[in-house]
Structures are given as C-alpha cells and as structure tokens.
Amino acid sequence: MPELPEVEVTRLGLAPLIHGKVYDVQVRNYSLRWPVNPNLKKILHSQELISLNRRGKYLLAGFSNGFLIMHLGMSGRISVVSEKKILMKHDHIDICFNIGGSKKILRFNDTRRFGAMIWTDKNPLGHKLISALGPEPLSDEFNVNYLFEKVKRKKQPIKSTIMDSHIVVGVGNIYASESLFLAAIRPQRQSQKIKKKEIKVLVDSIKAVIQKAIERGGSTLNDFYSVNGQSGYFQNEHNVYARENECCVNCDEKIYLIKIGQRSSFYCKRCQV
Numbered sequence: 001m002p003e004l005p006e007v008e009v010t011r012l013g014l015a016p017l018i019h020g021k022v023y024d025v026q027v028r029n030y031s032l033r034w035p036v037n038p039n040l041k042k043i044l045h046s047q048e049l050i051s052l053n054r055r056g057k058y059l060l061a062g063f064s065n066g067f068l069i070m071h072l073g074m075s076g077r078i079s080v081v082s083e084k085k086i087l088m089k090h091d092h093i094d095i096c097f098n099i100g101g102s103k104k105i106l107r108f109n110d111t112r113r114f115g116a117m118i119w120t121d122k123n124p125l126g127h128k129l130i131s132a133l134g135p136e137p138l139s140d141e142f143n144v145n146y147l148f149e150k151v152k153r154k155k156q157p158i159k160s161t162i163m164d165s166h167i168v169v170g171v172g173n174i175y176a177s178e179s180l181f182l183a184a185i186r187p188q189r190q191s192q193k194i195k196k197k198e199i200k201v202l203v204d205s206i207k208a209v210i211q212k213a214i215e216r217g218g219s220t221l222n223d224f225y226s227v228n229g230q231s232g233y234f235q236n237e238h239n240v241y242a243r244e245n246e247c248c249v250n251c252d253e254k255i256y257l258i259k260i261g262q263r264s265s266f267y268c269k270r271c272q273v
C-alpha cells in the first residue's frame with residue numbers, strides 16, 4: 001500500500017507538469033473509491049496546473065479554477081508518461097498536458113480501485129476527507145508536547161495511537177513498528193503510561209524514519225515511474241518489520257510478531273520496554 005513517503009515521491013515526480021495546460025482527459029473507469037466526476041474532461045479542459053501539494057496521503061493538484069484531490073488507495077500509481085506509452089490494464093485515467101509544446105500525460109493506474117480522484121472548486125484543506133487530519137509528521141506542529149497531550153487520554157496500545165491519522169498522518173504499519181524500535185518502546189504499551197521523555201524520543205524516531213523513507217523513495221524515482229515500478233522503498237532496511245524470528249540488529253534476541261488491532265507488529269523483547 002502506498003504510504004506517505006511514496007505519495008511525497010509521487011508529488012515530486014509530478015513537478016514537471018506544473019504550468020502545463022490540460023488539452024484532454026480520458027476516464028476509462030469512473031468507479032474508483034468514490035465515483036469520478038462525469039464532467040471531469042469538461043471541467044479540466046484548458047486549465048493550467050498551478051501547484052502540487054500534499055496533505056497526509058492526499059495529493060492536491062491546484063488548477064486555475066479548483067483542485068483535484070488524488071489518493072492512491074491500496075494499489076494506485078500515478079506516473080508521467082508520453083503519448084506513445086501503451087495502455088496497461090487498470091490505467092483508468094489520463095490527464096493530458098501541453099507544457100510549452102511538449103505533451104505529457106498524468107496516468108492513474110489502480111488495480112484495486114480504492115484510489116480516488118475528486119474535483120473540488122473549494123479549498124481542499126476544508127474537504128471532509130482532509131479537514132480532520134492530524135499534523136504532518138515532519139512539521140513543527142508534531143512535537144513532544146503535542147503528542148504527550150494526545151497520549152495522556154489514550155488507553156490503547158501506543159502503536160495504534162501513532163497510526164491514528166487524526167493524531168498524526170502518514171505513520172503506516174511499517175513506519176510505526178520501525179519508529180517504536182528506534183524509540184525502544186514496545187508497540188503494545190498503553191499510550192497513557194509512556195513517559196514524556198520516551199515520547200520525545202518517539203517523536204524524533206517517527207520523523208527520522210519518515211524522512212529516511214522519503215529520501216530512499218527519492219533515490220528510486222526512476223524505478224517508480226517505470227512500467228514495472230515496484231519500488232524498493234525502504235524495504236531492505238527494516239530493523240524489525242517482517243523480520244519475525246530473525247535476530248535483532250542490536251542484540252541476539254529474536255524478533256517477535258504480535259497482532260495489534262489486527263495489524264502485524266514486530267518488536268524486540270530485549271531492546272524495547
């Protein structure tokens with residue numbers, strides 16, 4: 001599933017489309033997670049792409065007259081391709097841009113169709129999908145005082161708390177396990193029992209893990225936009241994630257697997273308390 005770092009890398013990869021003007025839109029399948037606006041072609045025609053921002057895992061493409069809110073869902077992929085690129089199965093939407101005479105296509109592919117492409121002529125930050133999101137993990141707003149206030153009232157496992165997008169966005173399952181390992185906190189610990197100094201380390205660990213994943217994603221940008229764009233984001237650098245029964249990278253203990261909220265969670269009993 002595309003996580004925040006992949007979405008950020010996608011955003012960076014779409015930058016060449018900025019200032020392009022839409023000359024065509026082809027929607028081959030309108031039934032994504034929410035139905036695509038049947039007038040999308042008409043709406044976007046001749047509009048210029050002005051900005052590309054991200055909020056959580058939502059990409060916000062700013063046009064002359066509104067915004068396209070895009071989400072990759074479970075299996076979505078957005079790439080920039082030439083007109084000659086052969087259509088693949090599940091290539092649901094093409095937005096065709098003219099950029100100073102050269103033609104580029106923003107192509108949305110999504111096998112499972114949990115992704116979304118939503119048009120709005122209002123401020124996208126006020127959209128119901130976005131307005132209740134917690135702060136960005138790399139922002140100053142996400143700090144020790146903020147998270148400590150949030151965990152104080154939470155009896156649930158700390159891993160569930162940091163994965164709650166109303167508390168902080170973008171901490172997916174892999175990043176939660178990895179951040180808790182770096183912070184030496186067991187994923188099942190009750191949130192409100194964690195000391196402030198531990199929360200400080202946890203905040204720093206989340207920022208470090210997300211930052212590193214974005215950098216790694218950035219280095220595989222070309223792979224990401226290839227046909228078989230199975231990117232290697234972060235996958236070979238896990239300390240605990242998906243390493244059940246393997247040795248801990250810090251000690252000789254084996255990595256344990258437990259389920260928290262039906263999600264696989266990995267930790268070291270010796271390094272994490």
Ligand SMILES: [Zn+2]
Binds near residue numbers: 248268270271
């Ligand atoms: Zn260990």
